[in-house]
Amino acid sequence: MAVIIDGKKISQEIKDEVKAKAEQLKAAGIEPCLAVILVGEDPASRVYVRNKKRACEYCGIKSLSYELPESTTEEELLALVDKLNNDKSCNGILVQLPLPKHINEEKVLLKIKPEKDVDGFHPYNVGLLSIGSADLKACTPAGCIELIKRSGIDICGKNCVVVGRSNIVGKPVGMLLLAENGTVTTCHSKTKNMAEICANADILVVAIGKEKFIKADMIKEGAVIIDVGINRMEDGKLCGDVDFDEAVTKAGYITPVPGGVGPMTIAMLMNNCITACEKQNA
Numbered sequence: 542m543a544v545i546i547d548g549k550k551i552s553q554e555i556k557d558e559v560k561a562k563a564e565q566l567k568a569a570g571i572e573p574c575l576a577v578i579l580v581g582e583d584p585a586s587r588v589y590v591r592n593k594k595r596a597c598e599y600c601g602i603k604s605l606s607y608e609l610p611e612s613t614t615e616e617e618l619l620a621l622v623d624k625l626n627n628d629k630s631c632n633g634i635l636v637q638l639p640l641p642k643h644i645n646e647e648k649v650l651l652k653i654k655p656e657k658d659v660d661g662f663h664p665y666n667v668g669l670l671s672i673g674s675a676d677l678k679a680c681t682p683a684g685c686i687e688l689i690k691r692s693g694i695d696i697c698g699k700n701c702v703v704v705g706r707s708n709i710v711g712k713p714v715g716m717l718l719l720a721e722n723g724t725v726t727t728c729h730s731k732t733k734n735m736a737e738i739c740a741n742a743d744i745l746v747v748a749i750g751k752e753k754f755i756k757a758d759m760i761k762e763g764a765v766i767i768d769v770g771i772n773r774m775e776d777g778k779l780c781g782d783v784d785f786d787e788a789v790t791k792a793g794y795i796t797p798v799p800g801g802v803g804p805m806t807i808a809m810l811m812n813n814c815i816t817a818c819e820k821q822n823a
């Protein structure tokens with residue numbers, strides 16, 4: 542049976558480290574501050590934003606909340622981002638995605654000053670990530686790496702397989718594994734013999750958004766399985782992209798859903814806020 546990687550516990554450790562750093566900054570007269578912008582009424586986004594504000598409160602990071610109506614224009618949103626870009630007391634800017642269809646997401650993300658881009662989505666930070674020198678790394682991918690490292694697993698030289706090639710998870714997690722000297726293969730919807738490639742992975746990271754897609758025959762005995770998927774089943778329960786009940790009997794380590802990668806995203810966001818604040822005040 543696999544060791545179950547406890548994302549709640551590890552994310553709590555990270556939030557406590559962040560809290561200690563926030564206290565140090567405040568002792569030096571600097572108050573870390575994150576601006577969170579939500580446009581529209583998407584219920585999932587509302588929950589995410591509420592959780593981000595709660596985490597700020599826990600860590601001792603001031604949060605500025607902007608909850609804007611669905612009818613907000615692109616110009617209005619760009620103007621708000623610009624105002625926050627120029628506000629020295631605000632260290633991080635997070636625009637919750639998805640944005641309403643009439644707003645060009647790429648244009649908004651490009652507008653955020655790279656040093657305040659705590660999501661790590663700005664092409665400048667994506668570029669730094671690809672050359673291995675980013676300070677602000679995309680939160681979910683960085684969370685995957687922390688889960689692996691804090692479980693005492695060495696990535697160096699391992700066969701790492703990433704399933705999924707999205708800009709927010711698959712591609713950046715591949716870059717981060719490479720930076721840790723993993724041998725990285727990325728699989729996607731057009732990949733041939735995916736099962737065979739996965740079954741050769743020492744570390745398998747799955748982010749495709751397909752319920753229980755990875756079965757036992759796609760897993761190497763003793764492998765490390767990081768499941769980024771969050772899917773809602775017909776009975777209302779959450780499940781990952783990995784068939785947990787099958788995988789747990791074969792893997793060496795596995796993250797559960799919920800309670801694996803999920804809580805890490807916000808912890809890494811908090812960490813990025815502190816990094817941004819420290820850099821801006823260096």
Ligand code: GUN
Binds near residue numbers: 637638660
């Ligand atoms: N929507 C879903 N995940 C994320 C995230 O990590 N950051 C932002 N800004 N929006 C999201």
